[in-house]
Amino acid sequence: MKNATILAVQIALAFSLAACSKKQEETPAGAPAAAAAAAAAAAAAAPSLADLHNPEAVNKAVAATLPKGDPATPLNAYRKIDSGHQVMFMYYALSNMPAPYDEIAKTYSDEYRRTSDSFKQRDILKALQPRIDGEIAGAKNGRYVMVDQQDSRLLQRYDFEKKSFAINDFSDDRYTFFNDNSQYTLATTNAADFSAFKVTDEARAREIEGYLSSYKPLRLETYAYAQDADPSNRRIKLQVMKVRLLDARGTVLAEM
CATH class of the missing domain: 1.10.287 (Helix Hairpins)
Known part of the structure; x- marks a missing residue:
């Protein structure tokens, strides 16, 4: 494909x-x-x-x-993605490929994965199929997503010439995965457009630099539109719509 x-x-x-x-x-x-x-x-x-x-x-x-998201979409319309299972369901929603129920169940259900009784597996799979179908259908209708990252190394140090903080994870060769299901990943198609926070206010730049120099965690909220699924590596292609940088209390420090 x-x-x-x-x-x-x-x-x-x-x-x-x-x-x-x-x-x-x-x-x-x-x-x-x-x-x-x-x-x-x-x-x-x-x-x-x-x-x-x-x-x-x-x-x-x-x-x-690829299809494009609507920039006017309100932030409260984005659903939070914090599990690899959500990425998995989104992948099958956008790829339009038949859902491999047995493979999904092995990842999604501890009970299914632990039992070696083929009759129990069959019963569990039968019970899981409607839920799996529902998750895939929901993902197809919920393409506006938000990924929340928390780390002390989200940004590079302040660039005085460009008056900006570069974002470490925003490059074309980087991708995001979740530990509960790392087989399915997320990547961006327009990372270059959101590669750095422009911060011209010196007081705000000093504040952000203070967090970085003391290794205090910051939050990065990435709002994106799921455009397509890449079957070559089970990856969802995201169009970034908005990015916000917040402190531990939830105060917005920078956005674009």
């Missing part, structure tokens, strides 16, 4: 390049300056043939084809 998606994007890139070339050919020689400038900007932004062999460009193109 992933290879097919990438192939589709590559074809789209190629057609986009061809369409751009055709537009340039059809532009009249005496076009107004504004139109010529717009055409030049479009040509600069258009994909090149080299992009078809550039993994980063292809990944960006793939991300551009």
